[in-house]
Amino acid sequence: RLRLHDGKLIKDRRYHLRTYPNCFVAxxxxxWLIEHKEAPDRATGICLMQKLMDHFIIHHVCDEHSDYKDAxxxxxxxxxxxxxxxxKDVKVFLRGQSLYEKLVSGEESILKVREENSVKYQRTFxxxxxxxxxxxxxxxxxRKEAVELGRVLLEHGIIQHVSxxxxxxxxxxxxxxxxxxxxxxxxxxxxxxSSSRALSESPDSxxxxxxxxxxxxxxxxxxxxxxxxxxxxxxxxxxSVTSLAGNSNPYFSTTPTLIFPPVAECNPKSVLKRxxxxxxxxxxxxxxxxxxxxxxxxxxxWGFVVRGGRPCHIQAVDPGGPAAAAGMKVCxxxxxxxxxxxxxxxxxxxxxLIMTGPRTLVMEVMEAVE
Numbered sequence: 001r002l003r004l005h006d007g008k009l010i011k012d013r014r015y016h017l018r019t020y021p022n023c024f025v026a027x028x029x030x031x032w033l034i035e036h037k038e039a040p041d042r043a044t045g046i047c048l049m050q051k052l053m054d055h056f057i058i059h060h061v062c063d064e065h066s067d068y069k070d071a072x073x074x075x076x077x078x079x080x081x082x083x084x085x086x087x088k089d090v091k092v093f094l095r096g097q098s099l100y101e102k103l104v105s106g107e108e109s110i111l112k113v114r115e116e117n118s119v120k121y122q123r124t125f126x127x128x129x130x131x132x133x134x135x136x137x138x139x140x141x142x143r144k145e146a147v148e149l150g151r152v153l154l155e156h157g158i159i160q161h162v163s164x165x166x167x168x169x170x171x172x173x174x175x176x177x178x179x180x181x182x183x184x185x186x187x188x189x190x191x192x193x194s195s196s197r198a199l200s201e202s203p204d205s206x207x208x209x210x211x212x213x214x215x216x217x218x219x220x221x222x223x224x225x226x227x228x229x230x231x232x233x234x235x236x237x238x239x240s241v242t243s244l245a246g247n248s249n250p251y252f253s254t255t256p257t258l259i260f261p262p263v264a265e266c267n268p269k270s271v272l273k274r275x276x277x278x279x280x281x282x283x284x285x286x287x288x289x290x291x292x293x294x295x296x297x298x299x300x301x302w303g304f305v306v307r308g309g310r311p312c313h314i315q316a317v318d319p320g321g322p323a324a325a326a327g328m329k330v331c332x333x334x335x336x337x338x339x340x341x342x343x344x345x346x347x348x349x350x351x352x353l354i355m356t357g358p359r360t361l362v363m364e365v366m367e368a369v370e
Contacts, residue, residue: 001077007032013074020061022080026073046070056084089156095149096158099139100181116174121162124176131170143170150175155310155344164341167282270307271315271330278311278343281333287369290335293326295361302354302361304328309346311335314365332365 039045150168303321
């Protein structure tokens with residue numbers, strides 16, 4: 001946006017006797033994207049700007065067009081007219097960016113290159129160091145408030161424990177900024193985002209399903225529900241660009257994606273007797289133990305259902321599937337997926353992580369002590 005302001009592409013424009021401040025012409029912006037190598041062609045440029053519209057970053061000046069048209073139409077950045085939606089995610093991101101800039105600009109920054117388990121990490125800090133700094137700089141009023149801020153930043157992916165094993169605590173545990181706010185990002189990176197929201201339309205996690213019959217062409221799967229109710233749903237298979245082109249092995253592609261055929265409604269009732277919070281799971285002395293499960297997917301999937309969010313839990317397990325063989329049980333809480341801390345994520349996002357990951361799935365779960 002600032003580059004467009006500097007290049008005078010964003011300016012006040014007059015159309016039909018009316019002046020529209022701080023706007024740009026779509027066709028001119030598409031030209032600019034190609035000229036500055038932000039997009040290789042017009043089609044990609046249009047897709048990029050449509051992404052910005054979908055994320056409520058730009059809009060048509062009169063809101064008469066919900067899609068981005070490569071034409072002589074006027075669009076505007078919402079930040080230039082005060083209509084940018086201040087969602088919680090945006091506020092947390094901006095707070096994290098502000099803290100990062102303040103930290104790296106200081107003469108004696110607590111952000112340093114540190115080593116743990118023979119691995120070097122950039123932009124690291126100790127939890128207690130960060131809390132000291134937040135209090136000293138007046139960013140928070142108390143250490144308790146600083147811990148709460150650190151947890152929010154971690155849950156939104158701004159910071160994380162260097163090996164994804166801990167939430168944020170006032171201790172000498174090592175964390176680092178997961179996001180490098182000073183790295184200049186290219187617009188094309190928007191197109192590489194995994195569309196985890198596409199999973200939200202599916203009432204079941206797609207990787208939990210099992211084949212009813214092995215005959216070729218049979219696309220029906222059995223979803224095992226905890227109330228013994230059995231329903232048939234359409235097959236949802238892991239796939240990839242290469243498999244769509246005729247490769248018969250969809251599991252070992254380096255660029256996986258998803259196919260979502262129509263699905264049937266399944267039983268959404270939770271198996272949990274009561275809601276459980278992340279604070280309860282992670283509190284010292286909590287009656288939960290952590291287990292590591294290694295699940296090797298078969299020709300169908302892994303054989304379990306994930307539900308809920310912050311934290312997610314195991315809703316159902318196919319007794320004859322790989323997950324059951326690895327020791328997975330209902331009511332376990334998903335702590336990490338392939339080394340990534342996921343207690344703060346919803347089940348759609350976790351589904352996407354698993355579906356786009358390797359065939360061998362390593363999960364840490366938390367199980368109640370009986």
